[in-house]
Amino acid sequence: xxxxxxxxxxxxxxxxxxxxxxxxxxxxxxxxxxxxxxxxxxxxxxxxxxxxxxxxxxxxxxxxxxxxxxxxxxxxxxxxxxxxxxxxxxxxxxxxxxxxxxxxxxxxxxxxxxxxxxxxxxxxxxxxxxxxxxxxxxxxxxxxxxxxxxxxxxxxxxxxxxxxxxxxxxxxxxxxxxxxxxxxxxxxxxxxxxxxxxxxxxxxxxxxxxxxxxxxxxxxxxxxxxxxxxxxxxxxxxxxxxxxxxxxxxxxxxxxxxxxxxxxxxxxxxxxxxx
Amino acid sequence: xxxxxxxxxxxxxxxxxxxxxxxxxxxxxxxxxxxxxxxxxxxxxxxxxxxxxxxxxxxxxxxxxxxxxxxxxxxxxxxxxxxxxxxxxxxxxxxxxxxxxxxxxxxxxxxxxxxxxxxxxxxxxxxxxxxxxxxxxxxxxxxx
Numbered sequence: 001x002x003x004x005x006x007x008x009x010x011x012x013x014x015x016x017x018x019x020x021x022x023x024x025x026x027x028x029x030x031x032x033x034x035x036x037x038x039x040x041x042x043x044x045x046x047x048x049x050x051x052x053x054x055x056x057x058x059x060x061x062x063x064x065x066x067x068x069x070x071x072x073x074x075x076x077x078x079x080x081x082x083x084x085x086x087x088x089x090x091x092x093x094x095x096x097x098x099x100x101x102x103x104x105x106x107x108x109x110x111x112x113x114x115x116x117x118x119x120x121x122x123x124x125x126x127x128x129x130x131x132x133x134x135x136x137x138x139x140x141x142x143x144x145x146x147x148x149x150x151x152x153x154x155x156x157x158x159x160x161x162x163x164x165x166x167x168x169x170x171x172x173x174x175x176x177x178x179x180x181x182x183x184x185x186x187x188x189x190x191x192x193x194x195x196x197x198x199x200x201x202x203x204x205x206x207x208x209x210x211x212x213x214x215x216x217x218x219x220x221x222x223x224x225x226x227x228x229x230x231x232x233x234x235x236x237x238x239x240x241x242x243x244x245x246x247x248x249x250x251x252x253x254x255x256x257x258x259x260x261x262x263x264x265x266x267x268x269x270x271x272x273x274x275x
Numbered sequence: 276x277x278x279x280x281x282x283x284x285x286x287x288x289x290x291x292x293x294x295x296x297x298x299x300x301x302x303x304x305x306x307x308x309x310x311x312x313x314x315x316x317x318x319x320x321x322x323x324x325x326x327x328x329x330x331x332x333x334x335x336x337x338x339x340x341x342x343x344x345x346x347x348x349x350x351x352x353x354x355x356x357x358x359x360x361x362x363x364x365x366x367x368x369x370x371x372x373x374x375x376x377x378x379x380x381x382x383x384x385x386x387x388x389x390x391x392x393x394x395x396x397x398x399x400x401x402x403x404x405x406x407x408x409x410x411x412x413x414x415x416x417x418x419x
Binding site for chain 2: 032035036037038059064065066094096097098099100101102103104106109113114116117120141142143144145179210212245
């Protein structure tokens, strides 16, 4: 897997900061933002500077029973070709059912039947992609009543059967720990980290007892502790900050990135100390 | 069970759950969906507020109430995401209340972004055109 380094989700509001910070060696772009518009020249400039651009989808709906949004897959592929991306990424989730749109990522049941459908959907998407696909774990807002697998087993099985890479969202791991009682360390210890392509770290907030992965609040210390725990186990190819809204000052953004770098460093020191 | 059976069964369950979440009706299969329903509704409202800030400001303190009315009558759009939702919200507001001139222009810009790339509309005593050509712009082409 290509070494990506430190990155950030590209947004127009962050373009200037990204442009003048060479320490940000990769950016992730949301494919759906470019359904109606061509990507801006700023992204071509980043590519020409040698920075990696990873197209990321939010509406392919890999987990939908009626199949995937093929237009969304083709969009990701066209962006990957344009920016010579090493891979694209999408969520292990469904966003539509029949004529209903969720407008949000929802969990797939952890059953054998759902696994079979998911694997076939992903294989269909892979047929249309010229680059590998990385799958992201989501934060679940509810649990399905019965399950044949744990979250870690389900993710591992999907990756094994499809050959996909892993996009690990540590903040979603934290959200699932808070909201669903998942043990984050047990989760890390039971997923195939050798498939890791890159890592998401985003902020969130608790509202009425429910933790929301908002990407518009500071990254919590607990989410950073998961980054640290991850880096104590493996050297992740890339780690990036997700910030989509309520953009703070450039100094504060750099402060967030520095906190992530410190967590990575701390985890790596634990790993080298354990050798 | 064949894969086709798996799809049919999964589709039924996903549809039941999503319908329960979106309509806040009786939870499917005894599941706890209140948090999901509240989160999705709040997220939709917040994203429309961000995509149509001028309209949200024009509606003012009533924004949440008016948006909830709109959302109860209009499902989340199948295409276009929050921008299409915001365009729908501005259309709804136009029909139900007086919007500021800038909010009406914002609605035109949203329509041009998510649909046909040229929009012409009369706003008070002006004829305004919104065009998507790379970026989206609106300008007044006639006044009387």
